[in-house]
Amino acid sequence: MLFRVDARPSPITAWTLSWFLFAAGIALYFYTAHNRHIENPDDRVVPGLHQLGQGIAGAFTRPDTDDQDGPAVGFTQSMIFTDTVASAKRFVWSMLLLVPAVILGLHMGMFPVIGQFFLRFILFFDKIIALSVLPILFIAFGIDELAKIMLIVIGVTPTIILDTVNMTKGVPPEQVVKGFTLGAHDFGVSYLIVLKQILPRVLNSIRLNLKAIMLFLFAGEMIASQDGLAFRIALLRRHMGMNVIIPYVLWVALLLFLVDLSMRVLNRKMHPWFHE
Amino acid sequence: MIRLENICVVYSTKKVLDNLNLTIEAGEFISVCGQTGCGKSTMLRLILGAERPTSGRVLIEGRELPRPDRHRGYVPQKYSLFPDRTVIDNITFGPEMEEFGILGRLTPAFRRRRRELRDEAHRFLRQMGLHESDANKYPDQLSGGMQQRVAIAQALIMRPKILLMDEAFSALDPATRLDMQRLVRKLWAETGTTILFVTHNVAEAVYLGTRVVGLGKARVLFDVSVPDSARDQDRERFEKIVEEASLLATSGERLEFEVPEFST
Numbered sequence: 039m040l041f042r043v044d045a046r047p048s049p050i051t052a053w054t055l056s057w058f059l060f061a062a063g064i065a066l067y068f069y070t071a072h073n074r075h076i077e078n079p080d081d082r083v084v085p086g087l088h089q090l091g092q093g094i095a096g097a098f099t100r101p102d103t104d105d106q107d108g109p110a111v112g113f114t115q116s117m118i119f120t121d122t123v124a125s126a127k128r129f130v131w132s133m134l135l136l137v138p139a140v141i142l143g144l145h146m147g148m149f150p151v152i153g154q155f156f157l158r159f160i161l162f163f164d165k166i167i168a169l170s171v172l173p174i175l176f177i178a179f180g181i182d183e184l185a186k187i188m189l190i191v192i193g194v195t196p197t198i199i200l201d202t203v204n205m206t207k208g209v210p211p212e213q214v215v216k217g218f219t220l221g222a223h224d225f226g227v228s229y230l231i232v233l234k235q236i237l238p239r240v241l242n243s244i245r246l247n248l249k250a251i252m253l254f255l256f257a258g259e260m261i262a263s264q265d266g267l268a269f270r271i272a273l274l275r276r277h278m279g280m281n282v283i284i285p286y287v288l289w290v291a292l293l294l295f296l297v298d299l300s301m302r303v304l305n306r307k308m309h310p311w312f313h314e
Numbered sequence: 315m316i317r318l319e320n321i322c323v324v325y326s327t328k329k330v331l332d333n334l335n336l337t338i339e340a341g342e343f344i345s346v347c348g349q350t351g352c353g354k355s356t357m358l359r360l361i362l363g364a365e366r367p368t369s370g371r372v373l374i375e376g377r378e379l380p381r382p383d384r385h386r387g388y389v390p391q392k393y394s395l396f397p398d399r400t401v402i403d404n405i406t407f408g409p410e411m412e413e414f415g416i417l418g419r420l421t422p423a424f425r426r427r428r429r430e431l432r433d434e435a436h437r438f439l440r441q442m443g444l445h446e447s448d449a450n451k452y453p454d455q456l457s458g459g460m461q462q463r464v465a466i467a468q469a470l471i472m473r474p475k476i477l478l479m480d481e482a483f484s485a486l487d488p489a490t491r492l493d494m495q496r497l498v499r500k501l502w503a504e505t506g507t508t509i510l511f512v513t514h515n516v517a518e519a520v521y522l523g524t525r526v527v528g529l530g531k532a533r534v535l536f537d538v539s540v541p542d543s544a545r546d547q548d549r550e551r552f553e554k555i556v557e558e559a560s561l562l563a564t565s566g567e568r569l570e571f572e573v574p575e576f577s578t
Binding site (some may be wrong): 210211212213215216217218219220221222223225226228229231233234309310311312313 | 362364381382383384386387388390392393394396397398399407408411412415416452453461468469472474526
């Protein structure tokens with residue numbers, strides 16, 4: 039049954055199978071937490087349910103981890119809110135900077151002269167490990183927002199540009215010729231025929247790169263920042279604040295999932311003709 | 315009038331067209347047949363302006379036109395429609411693009427004109443034998459034959475002087491194909507557009523064209539006018555023409571082709 043390619047598990051079996059590892063993981067976690075708390079009731083490495091609850095409550099009611107015992111604040115001043123907003127701002131900026139990347143890729147793919155001008159340079163940039171230039175970025179742009187956004191730009195845009203170039207070149211030449219015979223000129227063909235056709239694929243490519251964007255965002259925040267989700271996680275490492283770190287990790291995963299989901303839904307709504 | 319003068323096309327080392335000369339008069343329905351790789355699609359792309367000859371000249375109304383433009387319609391075998399636009403938007407794309415460009419679409423005049431263009435597109439749809447209910451479908455919701463009908467409408471709404479069709483019906487089943495052939499003959503008779511139809515199917519070439527050009531070994535093998543009688547009354551002899559023409563197209567040699575028994 040296990041190693042049969044023609045196995046057809048029943049719906050109940052399939053459901054059980056797909057949730058089993060979640061259940062096992064959670065069970066193992068609380069088993070470990072329980073055992074460690076028998077030895078040391080103040081264990082902070084594997085916080086139990088009560089500690090996690092305290093951590094989550096703290097994240098929603100305290101402005102900072104440093105004053106654990108201070109007065110409760112409103113949600114909009116709580117650390118989870120301010121951290122999420124700070125990270126979201128950087129995320130939105132990096133997403134906006136992908137728009138010129140897509141436009142550049144389109145032009146490189148459509149116009150051979152522009153393609154020749156940029157292609158080699160961007161291929162070179164694509165090979166640079168973005169994190170290795172982080173010190174250069176901090177020196178060049180300072181350690182504030184610009185350096186962090188530049189890190190994301192250098193890390194992700196070459197991939198998006200090259201991807202867009204390939205998609206542009208993948209549009210059948212018949213479509214371009216057809217455009218000309220219907221009275222379109224170079225920009226009409228580029229924007230109203232080619233870009234429109236590749237847009238759903240471009241959005242999918244950005245979706246695939248969401249993790250890379252978040253990776254560079256978090257790297258920047260962990261190294262030099264005063265706020266943000268990754269800043270909080272890095273800060274709490276020093277306090278061994280696992281009861282906040284674990285909820286934060288899950289919260290980030292949920293956010294990323296929601297962004298991905300909304301992009302997928304948007305893509306389907308915008309391009310009903312597109313089938314993957 | 316289209317003139318091909320001493321055309322040579324060489325791809326790396328392979329000679330695709332070798333010193334080809336051909337004149338096409340306005341209003342002709344010329345079908346070009348020959349086997350795969352004989353250079354017939356290359357010839358069409360030369361006239362379209364999508365490709366340039368290695369040497370020689372392509373003259374359209376006495377001028378060399380280096381790029382495809384709105385005077386030469388194009389219906390390829392595949393990718394003939396924009397997959398991201400509905401049937402009606404595919405048909406109106408040409409006039410909208412020509413009249414308003416990219417930014418002109420933002421003006422209020424565009425909305426008004428768009429309504430007129432849509433009405434016109436609906437007329438074309440009916441002429442092509444499509445239903446009103448197909449207007450808002452996307453191309454991949456249509457059968458191959460329906461897609462090609464839309465593609466022809468899309469090209470004809472521009473009222474091109476020349477319509478270039480590249481194996482346009484080759485992917486269709488025989489019954490649909492016959493319908494499409496009848497439709498194209500009818501449209502040609504009604505509009506007087508010069509049509510150049512490329513096909514590997516000799517029967518189709520003879521049925522459609524007023525003139526059939528057979529290509530092979532990078533050269534013109536035969537070039538023959540098809541009298542109306544061969545199509546209409548004299549079915550048997552017409553079949554014979556088909557047979558002879560196919561023999562000619564497959565033998566690699568240039569043969570004189572005479573059709574003395576048909577009078578026009």
